[in-house]
Amino acid sequence: MIHTAGVPGRSRPGTPVALLLAGLLGGLCCLWPGPLRADDLQGALDRGGFPAAERRQIEQLFDQAGQAGIPEGMLLPRLQEGVAKSASATALLAALERERSLLVQARELLQGTEGGEMQLSDPASWARTANLLNGGVPPEAVRLLVQAATPRPAEYRPASYLYVALLQWGLEAQPALALVREALRSTLPGRDFPALVDLLAEGRRRRVPLEQTLEQLARELPRARGLQDLRRRLY
Amino acid sequence: MPSAKNIVSAGLLCALALLRPLPAEAYAPAVMIGLEGQGIAYSSEGGSPQSGAGLGLSGLLSWRGPWGEGGYVSASASTALDWLLADSAGAAGLYDRQLLLLEARLPSPLRLLHLTAGLEGSLAGTLEGDLPYIRPDWSLACLLGDDGKGRELELAARGYYRAESDGEDDSLYQGLRLDLSITPSIRARYGLLLEAGWELWPEIQRVDVGGVPTGEARNDLVGSLEASIGGLAGYFFDWSLAADLGGRWSNANRWLSALPALEEHSEDRVYAGLRGSADFSPHRQLSVQLDGFAHQELYLARDALDGTGTPTGEPLRAFAVGADLRADWSLGERLFFVLEASAGWRTANETAEERWNLQGGAGVQLRL
Numbered sequence: 001m002i003h004t005a006g007v008p009g010r011s012r013p014g015t016p017v018a019l020l021l022a023g024l025l026g027g028l029c030c031l032w033p034g035p036l037r038a039d040d041l042q043g044a045l046d047r048g049g050f051p052a053a054e055r056r057q058i059e060q061l062f063d064q065a066g067q068a069g070i071p072e073g074m075l076l077p078r079l080q081e082g083v084a085k086s087a088s089a090t091a092l093l094a095a096l097e098r099e100r101s102l103l104v105q106a107r108e109l110l111q112g113t114e115g116g117e118m119q120l121s122d123p124a125s126w127a128r129t130a131n132l133l134n135g136g137v138p139p140e141a142v143r144l145l146v147q148a149a150t151p152r153p154a155e156y157r158p159a160s161y162l163y164v165a166l167l168q169w170g171l172e173a174q175p176a177l178a179l180v181r182e183a184l185r186s187t188l189p190g191r192d193f194p195a196l197v198d199l200l201a202e203g204r205r206r207r208v209p210l211e212q213t214l215e216q217l218a219r220e221l222p223r224a225r226g227l228q229d230l231r232r233r234l235y
Numbered sequence: 236m237p238s239a240k241n242i243v244s245a246g247l248l249c250a251l252a253l254l255r256p257l258p259a260e261a262y263a264p265a266v267m268i269g270l271e272g273q274g275i276a277y278s279s280e281g282g283s284p285q286s287g288a289g290l291g292l293s294g295l296l297s298w299r300g301p302w303g304e305g306g307y308v309s310a311s312a313s314t315a316l317d318w319l320l321a322d323s324a325g326a327a328g329l330y331d332r333q334l335l336l337l338e339a340r341l342p343s344p345l346r347l348l349h350l351t352a353g354l355e356g357s358l359a360g361t362l363e364g365d366l367p368y369i370r371p372d373w374s375l376a377c378l379l380g381d382d383g384k385g386r387e388l389e390l391a392a393r394g395y396y397r398a399e400s401d402g403e404d405d406s407l408y409q410g411l412r413l414d415l416s417i418t419p420s421i422r423a424r425y426g427l428l429l430e431a432g433w434e435l436w437p438e439i440q441r442v443d444v445g446g447v448p449t450g451e452a453r454n455d456l457v458g459s460l461e462a463s464i465g466g467l468a469g470y471f472f473d474w475s476l477a478a479d480l481g482g483r484w485s486n487a488n489r490w491l492s493a494l495p496a497l498e499e500h501s502e503d504r505v506y507a508g509l510r511g512s513a514d515f516s517p518h519r520q521l522s523v524q525l526d527g528f529a530h531q532e533l534y535l536a537r538d539a540l541d542g543t544g545t546p547t548g549e550p551l552r553a554f555a556v557g558a559d560l561r562a563d564w565s566l567g568e569r570l571f572f573v574l575e576a577s578a579g580w581r582t583a584n585e586t587a588e589e590r591w592n593l594q595g596g597a598g599v600q601l602r603l
Contacts, residue, residue: 165470165471168470168517168518169470169471169516169517169518169519170518170519170520171519191420191421192420192421194421194467194469194470195421195467197470197471198421198467198470198471198473200519201471201473201514201516201519201522204516204519204522204565204568205514205516205522205524206265206297207265207267207295207297207571207600207602208265208297209265209568209602210519210568212262212263212265215262216262219301223304223305225381225383226383226384226385227385227418227421228381228385228387228416228418229305229381232340233301233305233307
């Protein structure tokens with residue numbers, strides 16, 4: 001065992017353990033790809049080290065997207081992700097094209113939906129809509145989500161995550177959407193939406209029929225003063 | 236011909252009609268029955284391991300309904316019958332545990348008050364080793380503060396009386412509990428719980444020199460402090476961890492005939508423990524719950540005894556650890572396939588205080 005305690009009256013030496021740890025950390029820093037830097041398109045392409053022809057193809061895709069009204073910043077994360085994963089240019093182009101197509105589809109959906117323009121003006125919500133379509137959520141369901149978020153547009157994204165989580169938990173689309181609507185009509189903040197899934201799971205543990213728990217939630221959500229009060233009203 | 240569920244529902248609602256006002260928007264009661272095969276292995280007081288196998292039959296009836304604005308009333312009754320078909324220690328037979336719980340949160344303007352009354356008991360003794368008993372309990376809690384931002388303070392007076400028909404461990408407890416919970420987000424919740432109480436053991440008497448009962452009943456003061464943390468990770472995983480410290484101060488004593496000598500404060504002790512739980516339900520068809528604990532006790536004045544009943548000169552210490560696993564998979568939310576397993580182990584510097592047990596079971600539950 002290497003003793004790291006210093007001897008009284010003497011300066012503490014750089015112990016082998018400390019040096020080893022420093023070396024390990026330094027090595028990890030070199031290996032670590034680092035967070036996706038907030039660089040621009042050229043910076044990302046430089047880091048990708050693509051051959052000139054492929055680089056031009058990627059730049060062309062971004063130009064076309066820009067002309068179609070899609071900001072560079074909305075496709076850049078996909079490019080950066082591909083660079084970080086050392087994806088081939090072919091795979092990267094396919095992914096970027098799919099992303100561009102989804103963003104166009106999402107824009108058309110939002111433009112044709114009540115409350116959609118507000119979500120379109122927020123790049124994160126626009127990207128989230130594209131992400132929902134990419135995840136297989138039917139366009140009609142996305143449309144209903146956007147409409148449901150009209151009273152609280154800032155909670156659109158948390159509501160969409162809740163919707164997907166409810167589907168993943170096994171709820172059918174209609175009751176999932178109904179619960180999301182009730183959550184958006186309530187004063188429950190979006191950051192607390194995940195707890196609604198936990199409440200359904202709690203009901204299941206207590207062997208309460210799911211329909212009953214959903215009914216109780218629909219009735220108590222508008223009345224509850226916060227999540228703890230809602231939990232007390234149910235259990 | 237009305238279904239079993241409708242008959243039971245009608246009976247329960249008639250019984251609950253005594254409660255006024257009768258909630259107009261009450262839900263139908265939940266009725267469950269279950270059957271499982273069980274296996275058990277155990278040892279106590281340092282004896283040789285024993286094992287057994289049997290069947291368990293369970294029933295659950297629960298009902299809940301809103302009461303005015305913000306209030307609710309609920310009632311639940313459960314029964315567990317365990318039929319140990321074979322046991323190496325000759326303990327085969329029927330065991331049971333019954334539970335009845337009534338709960339009410341009063342409607343506005345009294346919605347700060349929460350009442351519970353329960354009745355727990357066993358007619359034939361339990362698989363866990365309890366003699367037949369009955370144990371009514373009660374609690375009146377008042378929400379002292381709720382800032383609407385996740386900080387709540389509740390004060391509760393609670394108590395119970397446990398009566399054993401064949402034993403001498405009857406006890407009456409009354410205590411006060413102060414519960415502070417802080418929930419800044421669903422990802423992190425914190426709690427601090429302080430409880431102090433008094434416990435009377437009317438059938439256990441102090442003894443004098445020679446071990447002669449004096450007529451003075453045993454009285455204990457108990458106190459505990461618990462800090463907890465927990466939260467929701469993702470959407471489907473809830474966890475919590477709690478650490479507690481506590482103590483018991485008692486006028487009980489005991490006569491050590493091996494010496495002979497009188498040992499005062501034989502039940503005084505302090506303890507520390509850790510408790511954790513995890514609930515995972517990634518899909519409505521599946522639920523997994525895991526609970527675990529570790530608990531260390533140190534008696535302050537009681538000596539550990541050796542096999543001849545002679546004090547060893549060391550204070551009695553005991554350490555217990557255990558875990559409980561429950562998993563179920565449901566088919567259409569009416570039929571549940573259930574798997575349960577539990578393990579507990581207690582070690583001490585006195586053989587009579589040592590024991591362990593393993594229990595497992597698999598079966599089905601049906602919601603009517």
